[in-house]
Amino acid sequence: xxxxxxxxxxxxxxxxxxxxxxxxxxxxxxxxxxxxxxxxxxxxxxxxxxxxxxxxxxxxxxxxxxxxxxxxxxxxxxxxxxxxxxxxxxxxxxxxxxxxxxxxxxxxxxxxxxxxxxxxxxxxxxxxxxxxxxxxxxxxxxxxxxxxxxxxxxxxxxxxxxxxxxxxxxxxxxxxxxxxxxxxxxxxxxxxxxxxxxxxxxxxxxxxxxxxxxxxxxxxxxxxxxxxxxxxxxxxx
Numbered sequence: 076x077x078x079x080x081x082x083x084x085x086x087x088x089x090x091x092x093x094x095x096x097x098x099x100x101x102x103x104x105x106x107x108x109x110x111x112x113x114x115x116x117x118x119x120x121x122x123x124x125x126x127x128x129x130x131x132x133x134x135x136x137x138x139x140x141x142x143x144x145x146x147x148x149x150x151x152x153x154x155x156x157x158x159x160x161x162x163x164x165x166x167x168x169x170x171x172x173x174x175x176x177x178x179x180x181x182x183x184x185x186x187x188x189x190x191x192x193x194x195x196x197x198x199x200x201x202x203x204x205x206x207x208x209x210x211x212x213x214x215x216x217x218x219x220x221x222x223x224x225x226x227x228x229x230x231x232x233x234x235x236x237x238x239x240x241x242x243x244x245x246x247x248x249x250x251x252x253x254x255x256x257x258x259x260x261x262x263x264x265x266x267x268x269x270x271x272x273x274x275x276x277x278x279x280x281x282x283x284x285x286x287x288x289x290x291x292x293x294x295x296x297x298x299x300x301x302x303x304x305x306x307x308x309x310x311x312x
Contacts, residue, residue, distance in 0.1 A: 084185065092185060107216040114150055114224060115217055123152035126198040131236055138236045139201040145231040154199050154212060154223040156190035164189075175200050179214060179221055188223065199225055204266070205238035207259035212239055244268045 087093050108115075124141065131138025145151065154177060164171060164187045175191035190200040202210070202225070209229055215222045225237070238257070243266055245251050251269035255262055 103216060104219075111215045111217055111224075114215060117150055118153060118215075118217060118222055118224070121153075121195070122150065123197055123199075124149070126151070126237075128198045128201045131201075131203060136203075137201045138203045138238075139198045140234060140236050141231050142233060144233050145227045147227055147229045149227040149231075151210065151225045151227060151237070152197060152199055154188070154190055154202070154225060155193060155195040155197060156188050156200070157193040159187045159189060161185065161187060177212070177223055179223070186221075199237075202237055202239045203257075204241040204243075204255070205257040205259050206240060206255060206262045207257075208238050208240040209235065210237045210239050241266075242268075244270045246270055 085093050124145065125143050126139055127142055128137055128139050130136070141151070156175065156177075159167075164176075172189070172191055175189055177188040177190060179186050179188060190196060202212070209231060210225050210227055213224050213226055215224050225239075231237075245267040246269070248269060251265060251267045253266045255264060255266040
């Protein structure tokens with residue numbers, strides 16, 4: 076469902092990614108072209124705001140900083156690198172460095188973007204995580220392909236570090252306990268959110284059971300008293 080505003084994994088009943096139907100693809104292109112038309116020319120021109128990379132602290136390492144003030148909503152540039160399919164990335168084995176990896180899920184069309192490698196890599200590769208982000212990385216479909224654009228979430232002052240909420244999640248409880256060291260006042264405390272498939276499945280089942288019960292109750296009420304529906308519509312007890 077591309078109406079969500081970002082790519083999602085579309086799977087069949089066996090969990091295998093599938094490509095969106097052509098009709099959905101056409102609707103997607105039309106929606107994205109309308110929503111992001113103001114970025115079409117800057118993206119094609121390879122626009123990049125005045126940025127610099129520098130030491131951001133003992134914990135964060137290198138970060139990226141804006142050299143000029145920016146208004147909320149400003150387009151700062153694209154996160155660029157080398158595109159891999161999941162199979163190509165897995166084939167790299169120990170040579171793969173996930174520190175700059177961006178996973179773009181679009182069903183069978185999903186790809187991995189390595190922001191550390193490629194002729195057009197820029198300062199945005201050094202975006203650090205924060206639980207209080209001042210920029211966001213937005214997937215945009217223009218010119219027949221996905222782009223990862225970086226937008227200011229609020230007004231930025233010159234010299235300010237750009238930080239993004241990575242919104243990481245994991246199914247590994249040990250990994251979920253890894254501390255977040257962003258230092259933000261509203262820091263969540265951990266870098267990863269724990270996602271439990273079993274709990275999510277049970278919640279979905281519970282929701283379906285509640286809906287089924289509600290339908291059953293409504294059916295029983297109608298069978299017991301056909302006038303119930305009429306009174307409900309008129310606001311009666």
